Amino acid sequence: MSLLAAAGRFQGRLVLTHRDYLIDLVRTPLLAAVFLLLIRHNDRPDLLANGLLAPVLMGVWSMAMLISGEVVDNDRWLGTLELQIAAPADFARVVLSRVWVTTVISLLTVLEVAAVAVLGFGTVPHVPHPGVFAMALLATAVATAGTATLMAALFVATRTARTFQNSLSYPVLLLGGVFAPLDRLPEWTHPVGRLIYLSWSSDLLRDALTPAPVTSVAWRTSTILGLGLLTGALGRLLLGRVVRLVRENGTVGLR
């Protein structure tokens, strides 16, 4: 617990001192303004839940992915990656703690988007199912941290992971139903989309923002958590393998 707390505290400080890590907290209100403006301009209040959720999920995803790369890339650059791998602490646990804290910080986007809606558009977001909303958000954060751990493994393995990550983000957001529900996309995308935790998260969060009763909450939340934990476990396993591989190749400290 001490390591988790210390690594988390450390990452929190690092995020606050590297203001560029907070770029998504700057971008999210702007994105929210764009989405809400489009909804108002086209007079589509039925899309409000989409317009509120999309910038939040984009912010949470983007910040976690940025930091998962930075945890490795920046440390490699600073020469601290080698030292962390040589330290007694389990490197995967350190990465997971650092990514988790960042994901928690990224949840500030919820408040930002709400503030834009209220202050910029005079719209007070109504949350008919606050308990479901909170649980879905927490499950989404856990799943995002798990996925970010998998991405961190990729960054340890290769120094060109950033390109891959950048190319991956928009397809994942699209198939994750962040911009529009997955069932609005062609049917052939559904099997792949349902493997992405975001498709379950966005559906559940959207349902929590609409007055109709939310069905299968436990199952859907478990699926988000299950997919996230599975990805996290895979990330942890892969990190161990990749660290072993870079120790063999001699590429731990290469910049």
Added chain:
Amino acid sequence: MTDGTNGRPGDTRPGDGEPAVETTGLRREYRTRRGPAVVALDDVSVTVERGEVHGLLGPNGAGKSTLMKILSTVLLPTAGSGRVLGHDLATEHRRIRPLLGIVFGGERGLYPRLTARQNMRYWAALYGLTGREGAVRSDALLDELGLAERADDRVETFSVGMRQRLHLARGIVGDPRVLLLDEPTNGLDPLAARQLRELIRRLAGEGRTVLLATHDLAEAEALCDRVTMINHGRVVAAEAPKTLARLVTHQERVRVRAEEPLLALVRALPGVLGVEPDDDGTALVTVEDKESVGRVLAFVVERGVTEVRTELPGLEEVYLRLVHRDETRSVVNR
């Protein structure tokens, strides 16, 4: 600099009869995309006894850092084996890591935008200290290394010397039994380098084993009980600095403060092989045996010379000769 809570440097554990560091036939190759693999280490066997300050000497690219990385468990050998305090480097790295302190020279290895205290507490946690233990240990080390007043300043505002002291503090936060120092005085001004050497001496005085990679011969001579010289990834020699001197010459040497024409008379004495005047007003007289040493000493003292001493070749000379000998051998073998 131990806090007395875990007493690591002197305690007894399994494998206590074994050397602190022992490598046998260590080889490390780096694969390249095109062309043959680059051999960074070739058949390196090194033994460092417990409590010893051992120097790893060699020119840039000799393989010192590669060996350090293997010992610090961030790099696996291609062949051969190694043990640290009785634990195998390839299979028991989890047991080795808590016993090691690693300090690299230069700018790398710290988080520049965080304060010294924040850096230290993070590394303390990575070495298994609880929050409270980490805070106490970090503060104590920052104080001992003269960084207490700047503990809450960002590391990016530190001078090179202060950073290097912080590197050392970070390296010993886990109270290691073996300290790996890779060019720790690199880039330091002479005063800061001297202060750091004093600190290393103090750490060694606490019973820690220190393996010091350096290309600073004076540093190795001043700090090390034994040195291993490496060139082109191979061990050229491994001895105490004074013993190494005997490896390159069996001739005796006398340094005298004298000028011509006295030096011409010395040159003519039986058993004198050569007289080389230096810029500092002294001359190095090389003689073939101890008997000749006595003859030279008596001769110059009789003629009023008061500054006279026998000496062995310095580490620098030994180093140059051994490396040169190794280079020549490599060329012949090719």
